[in-house]
Amino acid sequence: MKAFVRYSPLLLIALAWEISSRLGLVSTLTLPALSDVVAAWFDLAKSGDLVANAATSLWRGSIGLLLSIFVGGALGIGMAWWRPLNVLLGPLVELFYPMPKSALIPVTVLWLGFGDGSKILLIFLGCMLPVTIGAFNGARGCDRMLVWSVRSMGASRVRALWDVVLPSAAPELLNGIRSALALTFVLLVSSELIQARSGLGYLIGFLGGGGVYDAMFAVVLTVALLGFLADRLYLVAMRRVLIWRE
């Protein structure tokens, strides 16, 4: 009941959408009725187009994001742990971090063509720096005293890194990964809309180009919902990982 009251504005919007296109207040050419969109969604799901393209997109997104988490996280912690690495890479991170990541789309296409490779490279390059900065800020904020204590108690440098620095970097690192997750969807969909032969973004462009607007709306809403669900699942997982903080 509480959730119903909380989310009722969304229902109101859905209702307003359905009524305005049913009553002809707006042209169904530009805004197909919500019920038609839902019907088109089931048709797409039955034909297998939706599932196949969604699988392609999610595969590209998760590989790119995982790569960026491992490389970006290692770089960030390394920069905080070992000063020469920070001197070497710090200015480059500062230089490339503000770059609008979408500008990399044509470059990755130049390098790797239209397939999976260019999307994975794009997501990896685009998402790496937010993770790096999160890991760096988190690891830099680690209490030196704790590191000294475990070292004096006989822990090796690697052990101290793993048991002390990594957990204390976790909150900021996980926040960095959360922005990388959002960025993954943005880069994925836009690169697929621009140059691709498969994936959800491609499907949106394909259906839109063919004038099948109810199906196009269905795919757009699917992408939006996937992005939302991914973020919510990530939040739940993040709270579990950070449960020791409270």
Add this chain to the structure above:
Amino acid sequence: MARVAQRAPWVSAIGWGAARFLPIGLLLAAWELLSHSGAVTPFMLPSIEAVVARIARDAGTGELAVNLGLTLYRSLLGFAIAAVAGIALGLFISRSAVVRWFFDPVISVGFPMPKIAFLPIVVLWLGFYDVSRITMVVSDAIFPVVTATIAGIQGVEREVLWSARNLGASERRLQWEIVLPAALPQILTGLQVALPIALIVDIVAEMIMGGYGIGGAMATASRFADSRGVFAGLVEIAIVGFCLVKAMMLVRRRLLLWHPEALDAANG
């Protein structure tokens, strides 16, 4: 800074300044060496002088000014609208329960959504004009501003509000002179998040919709396999992004001169 105090301060300052530019120099040298080594084709990585020559040519013909101007106009106008509307919406949400009831779920569902997927729908409604691109920029950049404004206003200390009311401040003056300035640091953080988003979305919208603008020029270059054009666009937009983010940091420092954070920055 105590560790380097043995040396004259300006010596270490120059040393650190050089150290900051060294990695960038190394990167440029690596680019130049790689592009001349024959390991990669000029198509995959054109040399620096070819890219610079291309930028200079575009600057000469005036193409650079047109593209740069359009990209800046779209992203900054979108950013400005998102900033004003976002702060206003944040204020309304904090003040009115009805507004909060309506917008709270809309924001919590809408923020994490990849709004760029709605671009074909916006084009369908508004056509291939600037208004579509700017609408996309606003719809993406407004979310961090609204959430930061709400969080900032929530963090305002009650005691300050009570004393201001006690001294006879009207609701209007309370908002302008107490609530907004007290929430300003967080609002500025939200704006600092929104600015790169505005640029990212504008570039994507230009690439998808074509036409002028740096993103549009890059998409055209990519379509004609003109790799110099693509890299020229990449360099231009990287410089623009860097300058805008730095400018935003300066604005923050100027606006928060009175805030303890400015003192921290001056000392550290």
